[in-house]
Amino acid sequence: MALKAGASVLRLTALRSTAVRLLSTHTRPEVEQNKTKNAEFPGAKAPYVTEMKFLNETSYDPIPIYRVLDNDGSVIEKREEPSIDKDELINMYKTMVQITQLDKILYESQRQGRISFYMTNYGEEGIHIGSAAALDPRDLVFSQYREVGVFLYRGVTVTELINQCYGNHEDSGKGRSMPIHYGDKQRNLVTISSPLGTQIPQAVGAAYALKRQPDNDRCVICYFGDGAASEGDAYAAFNFAATLDCPVILFCRNNGYAISTPTSEQYKGDGIAARGPSLGINTVRVDGTDTLAVYNAVKQAREFAIANNKPVLIEAMSYRVGHHSTSDDSTAYRSVEEIQKWANDESPLLKFKLYLESKGIWSEDAEKATLKESRDRVVRTMQDAEKKKLPHWKEMFEDVYYDMPPRIQKQMQQMGEHLKKYPDKYPLDKFQTD
Template structure:
């Protein structure tokens, strides 16, 4: 990000000052001009011309990409060295994710689950970043990053069970749909209030940094809307001042529910806030999984080698509605959605890349889509038949050890069911 006008002004002043110094009478002002102001809060040259900076004072942060619209590598030197198996795994995860979204979204529409959020258009950010990380790196997600979970090895079955809140839900029926978490896969349980994960991610990174010979970093995902929360500023500021090994990855998908980015912020996007606060910053094409991979891999290196916090702004488009509570055609034209769902589709781009490399073909693709779809449908049917979590789950884990007040309630319920259990649909619940 070059300070265009500022640099020019500075040069101009240097020339002006030189001219003044050459002239016979030097004013005190000219002498002062030669100096650099050394305040506790800033060190910068003195000038005698008042100038307010604007968003036009800086060049926009460029968008780094590896692939063009047709999945062609633009500059061979930038193509990451990823083995075939990993590339195919990335692609399969993207397809699985899109098929799961399609069916789960429909399942909410049919009233089978209460809520769902799709990830269309952002699959490239998920797999590109997940592939560049180590499975031991800690993930703080927002709620639209389920591709990262899939890539990490969370199964469709675990995800569907969570959305159905059945007895096999790893969250034991506590959280609303799409609020996943997995200690095994180093994914911190999702939290609904927007952006709370951001300072928490920085705090976790601080904890990791304290471990001798630390080889783990934290990645924190958030959206363009979340970046407007006060928490976001606090997180950036603390990441920098505490020198934390954290990657702050903004999925800028253009919309916070119905609020477009042009109403969300002024200036050059979320990325423009990074460098001034002391975070290494880059902007990438989020529809290009290889660009995201390169950026996250490099950020991880910086985070671990120097405890350097990094901000990555991945540009994308939220092709789906915000959630099942939203109909986005009310606030954006269908043609706009179509464009991002076709020529800019990350899945299409990545498939073309794989085909050009000779790793993939049409037949494999058709089979993959079918298999991915069937897996979700079958899992969903099974999930619906599974029993509900035992009633006691409601009262557990409020505290590390169950306090006597809650123990008493459990006992009362047990006694009650002993006497009147036959009047309840206990067969629907998993026995303890």
């Protein structure tokens, strides 16, 4: 009985498979084919092997670091020298100098209690300017918090930056965020947010929206650090960018430290770049202290991303020469010698300056004048920014919703009544009035 039943099941199966064969346009794989070298699993098309072997980072060569300039500012391979006109090259360098002067003075001003917080960009100026110069001003930028050069290069003025640091009434962020949380809608610079890595999947989503616009010729660039790349958001972003075909440049500034945590404790394996190919993303690693290498990488990444609607991952290697922020003293976890070595031997400014000098378009006189000019600009602007009132206290309640709900209106009214009762208990003279 059992045998019979078994036989009929077999017959049924045979019938069904014949039917399937007749209906299907695919030919049923023969048992013999399992002996071939290539598997066709939905999740992996790969060869079969009979030797079991673990793979690790030593199974592959380290991803090389692309550079254009040598440490002395000379072009290593002539064909790799980008054609950037003289005025733009000078503008690039001047902006780099402006970053350093902004950093010096604002860092010091925090130490004097004039602003509440600051983060410097020392060592990464080449990343900012090389990438910003290679982009179209209409490309949308999602930054982390150490990319002020991108803002400057886009045309954000020192005045606008310093107003933000003071949170005065001319700050476009209306005094709500800590210093250095810049944003500029006109210049396509999405306002910076403190939580790490959150901007990466957002950038991918934005790229998807751009892609759907007719005749799109814009891309998105997203900056993030080697630390932020450990957040779950970073993995999500990479995977979304690849699977949803988004024209986004995922730009990792690998500066060696996330506050005190060195990259040796942040990841094992070959850096952030190694994650790109594993997720199907075109990837390149560049010397972030070489402005021209960054420029070339971003230029090509941009062209590729827009032409193909695909992401590109760039890992720019550099060194965070400054402390993490004004709340940090990095000598607690790294030696002064280490910092000095990078500050002196691998200065992106110096390399770029030597390059300009070798082209005969920069001189010591120009250097001195630029230094003075950019320094004076910051000092002058700070003096002005300090005198400006903070925004009206009612701004505290605005923009929570598009239209202020009744409950918040009520709270604003309560605050107003309270201030009338206790005017001398609050620093109202610092704020704008009705």
